Amino acid sequence: MDRPFLLLNASTFNTRYVGSLLAQGAMKSKGGIALPPEIWLQIFEFLKIPVKKSEYHLARVLTATPRGGSTTLSCEVELSALTFPLAHLDNGQEVQAIERYLAAPGQQHDLSFLEKMEACSRPSPTSKFFSITVTDSDDILLPHCLFHEVTVPDVIAHLQNVICMVCQGRDSHTICPGCTGGIAQKFDAFMGCGVDLACPLCLGLSFMQRDKELLEAYYWDPMPEEEETARSHRFERRLNELGY
Numbered sequence: 001m002d003r004p005f006l007l008l009n010a011s012t013f014n015t016r017y018v019g020s021l022l023a024q025g026a027m028k029s030k031g032g033i034a035l036p037p038e039i040w041l042q043i044f045e046f047l048k049i050p051v052k053k054s055e056y057h058l059a060r061v062l063t064a065t066p067r068g069g070s071t072t073l074s075c076e077v078e079l080s081a082l083t084f085p086l087a088h089l090d091n092g093q094e095v096q097a098i099e100r101y102l103a104a105p106g107q108q109h110d111l112s113f114l115e116k117m118e119a120c121s122r123p124s125p126t127s128k129f130f131s132i133t134v135t136d137s138d139d140i141l142l143p144h145c146l147f148h149e150v151t152v153p154d155v156i157a158h159l160q161n162v163i164c165m166v167c168q169g170r171d172s173h174t175i176c177p178g179c180t181g182g183i184a185q186k187f188d189a190f191m192g193c194g195v196d197l198a199c200p201l202c203l204g205l206s207f208m209q210r211d212k213e214l215l216e217a218y219y220w221d222p223m224p225e226e227e228e229t230a231r232s233h234r235f236e237r238r239l240n241e242l243g244y
Contacts, residue, residue, distance in 0.1 A: 096205070
């Protein structure tokens with residue numbers, strides 16, 4: 001069975017590990033460090049403080065072992081995977097090809113287009129291994145650190161520090177779809193000028209398509225206030241999801 005890439009938030013993974021020790025009453029780390037419960041609680045509270053920029057990696061589940069109401073996942077982390085800049089993908093077809101690869105990396109994929117981005121000179125991936133226990137119910141105490149259905153915008157936002165070649169790194173992550181010199185057409189994002197359309201590369205093709213349909217519907221007429229508000233909230237949620 002082919003296992004997709006997951007997105008691992010290494011920052012919350014550390015918090016989850018200490019939280020699991022507290023939940024199990026196991027006040028000793030894997031390295032054998034034994035501390036009083038109150039010290040572990042202080043460490044846990046310190047780790048819960050949000051960091052400005054979390055550390056992310058791509059991870060693949062190797063084994064999944066059910067244990068009562070929880071499942072222990074043994075994972076491999078690809079520390080150098082996808083070092084080629086996805087923010088420089090040239091069109092929507094390339095975005096879809098990369099996302100098919102992320103969903104099923106064990107299958108055959110034509111990624112020859114990456115050669116133009118000097119992907120052949122990227123370092124060989126190195127791996128680390130870890131285990132994580134996932135409960136069947138939502139866990140309030142332990143933060144989520146593994147996320148599925150990884151997309152190109154996820155990789156651009158969380159794994160690569162590269163300016164998006166479509167929106168040119170604008171803070172709004174939008175484009176004028178009629179003024180890109182032909183770039184918008186390659187992502188099926190072309191329409192009239194004078195609007196700020198969601199970037200199809202760093203915010204995602206499907207997010208852009210929904211935004212495009214809305215802007216086209218009200219291109220010649222004022223957009224109702226409730227639609228404007230709903231659109232603003234969608235953008236805010238999307239930007240927060242990606243950490244912008």
